Amino acid sequence: MHTLKKMISVLISLVIAVSCFFMYDVEPLMAANIETSAGSAILIDASSGKVLYEKDAHKRLAPASVTKLMTLLIAAEALESGKVNLKDTVTASERACSMGGSQIYLEVGEKLSLEEMLISIAVGSANDACVAVAEHINGSLEEFVHQMNEKAKKLGLVDTNFINDNGLPAEGHYTSAYDLAIIAKESLKYPLISKLTSIKEYDLRGGKFKLYNTNKLLWWYEGTSGLKTGWTQEAKYCLASTVERNGLKLICVVMAVPEVRGHFAESMKLYNYGFANYSYKKFAEAGSKQGETTVQKGTAEKVDLIVDKAVGISIEKGKDKDYRMEISYDQTIHAPVVKGQKLGQMSIYNGDELQIEVDLVAKDDVAKSSLFGLMKKSLQNTYDFGKAS
Structure with missing residues (x-):
């Protein structure tokens, strides 16, 4: 009888412990502490x-x-x-x-x-x-x-x-x-x-x-x-x-x-x-370059992609290992490009869960090249190609 009571007591304690575990696993720790x-x-x-x-x-x-x-x-x-x-x-x-x-x-x-x-x-x-x-x-x-x-x-x-x-x-x-x-x-x-x-x-x-x-x-x-x-x-x-x-x-x-x-x-x-x-x-400094893309039919061949403000996020202390950054943008775009124009995106993830998204923008203006400019660039490319061969 004594052994049975002891077993029941242990079982009840175990159930309470497991219940508490799941309760605190579901509810935010902050709700329990404040x-x-x-x-x-x-x-x-x-x-x-x-x-x-x-x-x-x-x-x-x-x-x-x-x-x-x-x-x-x-x-x-x-x-x-x-x-x-x-x-x-x-x-x-x-x-x-x-x-x-x-x-x-x-x-x-x-x-x-x-x-x-x-x-x-x-x-x-x-x-x-x-x-x-x-x-x-x-x-x-x-x-x-x-x-x-x-x-x-x-x-x-x-x-x-x-x-x-x-x-x-x-x-x-x-x-x-x-x-x-x-x-x-x-x-x-x-x-x-x-x-x-x-x-x-x-x-x-x-x-x-x-x-x-x-x-x-x-x-x-x-x-x-x-x-x-x-x-x-x-x-x-x-x-x-x-x-x-x-x-x-x-x-x-x-x-x-x-x-x-x-x-x-x-x-x-x-x-x-x-x-x-x-x-x-912090994942990126304000104004930092995050990539570059080719500009077709523009006065410049490439334009830098930057974040216009610092990118960072609050992370629970001791739990920063699962955070990662992904960058996506088109490798080629067409002129004209306006400074500050959205050209891509930076995404911060915690595991597979998206935390924040930030625009990647053009660092400079890139005007559309004139017909003369395009012909000149084409000739230069041809000439340079010939020299290289």
Whole structure:
């Protein structure tokens, strides 16, 4: 009887052990090791978008002032297209001045440069400046918000709908931690947004009004380079941030954190996990040559294929042996070729699983050769061939 009980006990222990093994084999290790008070959270690789940690990341929640990240993104696109200029004069309307919450207390008719308005949004989270910028860029707040929602659709975001451009409470105004992470990733394509959101303090109106950045990670956490905070009673504490260390750049979003300053503590907890468990592996330097292709009927016989930005990915520490790079491109193309034209592709795999794809582009322009040029080249080739024989 005693032997039977012992055998049953051993069998039960074995079943539990096997169950635990399969449970942890299926569920991400990160889910077992991290707890966060955030109602929703995500940590991603800023380069590839690879998700390193998530908790209810697609839950639709009020984002409060993290909304302003999309406002800054739309403004950055307008600047890049030449539609507006940082030196533009922006005049505050009555509607802009009527906004409550965080503000720079614009007066009707007050004029500031677009750059100062954007700094007020990025650093001081100014609701009034958001409306003034929207009206300057698109003529009306409604049209600007429409553009924000159109941009969300282009980014493939399905859990986002904006009612305003500053994040003040409004029915139907929502997004998710995942969607905000994608907006943040897109924002990092524009150096201006990183520059503005990393300003710690700024003297507005000739020093008469001081702005202090609401993102305390800029002071508290090494490698932080900006993005946006948010708080309302409905949304609680929210933060979309980005940190880079030793080449590894991460984006973290936490939403609906109940504790005061909890959005900073919870973000640092997730970053600590990310930097402890992942490292950055670079596969190619920005501008590096990855091959060359023959150009037919062109003023040059060949053109170099390069990557226009550094190529790398976050890799779980100790698990980098299975990563490999593949390059594909046509060996021959026809002129003309435009500098920056996509001519091939670099693919990074982990085993057989694709991780990222990056375009290979032409390093230089190659114009189409004239008839005279083609005849001259043909004669030269014939002559050289004759000499060689």
